[in-house]
Amino acid sequence: MKGILGRKVEMTQVFTQEGLLVPVTVIAVEKNTVLQVKTVEKDGYAALKIGTFAKRENLVNKPDMGNFKKAKSEPKRFVKEIRDMDGYEIGAEFTAADVFTAGELIDVTGISKGKGFAGSIKRHHYSRGPMGHGSGYHRGIGSMGAIINRIFKSKKMPGHMGHEQVTIQNLEIISIDNERNLVLVKGSIPGPRKGHVVLKQNVKGLKARDAKNLLNRSKKAAAPATETVAETPAE
Template sequence: MSLGILGLKVGMTQIYDDQGIAIPVTVVEAGPCTVVALRRPEIEKYTALVLGFGKVKPSRLNKPLQGVFKSAGVEPKRWLREFRVDDVAGFEVGQTIDVSIFEVGEVVDVTGTSKGKGYAGVMKRHGFGGGPASHGASLFHRRSGSSGANSFPSHVFKGKTMPGRMGNERVTVKNLSIVAIDKENNLLLIKGAIPGPRNGLVVVRKKEG
């Protein structure tokens, strides 16, 4: 259970440290986020913050969501996410959460939705080697080969690596370090790659413990 922030993946670049070594970084436009609601143990049976991020027209929200923002007295937000925390003391509805909650060198976990690559075969999706390219191999160059058992148990087991939709999945990359913070522009420079396309929503969480 740890606090975090919502943001948009801007893209990748590189910066240089004091020794002139290039460091690949991903730029994330993180926040500012608004506290929309507080989850308390006496009501919801758990403790969490509900953060909102991104501008949206009220007409694009359904009536229940419009009621949530109206009762909270905050501007409508495009995305809402819960962050489980140990205690909500010190937080209040309408409070702003920005990149100042992080420090340079801090280790974080980043969650996003990976790029969708459509329907893919086993060579692209799972790294299969494919069949032989010659010596009588007909129409078997990129196929997966046999996938089932014999008369017993007579079915394909769950989890078998087969062709199918590739990407467009929730992915979390752990133990990434923050290289630099631009508080004026609400930017986090995170070492390494994070999931998702440009302008894709990501969640940056502080490392537990």
């Protein structure tokens, strides 16, 4: 497993070398610092605790400041653990180009936008009732506890919507700008602008390959198979 921490900047669109217009999300990925190396023998699992984006010392409590001093690092604003990641020692720094390459598929995890209190139609995509002909039911939740006169747990009801951890899988890295510390990922990712995100190696689904090879492979699969008939020599 490999990964890195970043911050969502904005969405835009770029042209590929083949002339295709691709929507991308710009992610700022500054140098990540290894703050702690966790091992199976000591902690029960293997992981790297990494951090990025500087933070003022007066905003850090004493326990966290002690962890930063052990790694000989300045305080970091965004700190996360990535399981089963190795190859770095405490205090080491790495960039996106050290971890990923263009054309690779990754999983992006972030906190989605908060929508506040929302009804059942917006939150769970329920169908509304008829809007005319004297109907008294429009956007209500409908029957919730018929016959048994109670509501089961996990019933989909109105409530707080958004602001939860969301992971989008198998997003392609279009390009990596190591000079400006930017990573361009195809498509959209969860979270608002300036929201912190985790970029990790894809864990299931498509393997790392570029879109051109994938397109050529699908064309070959769609083409009908032609059978070759051996010609018999004329007598």
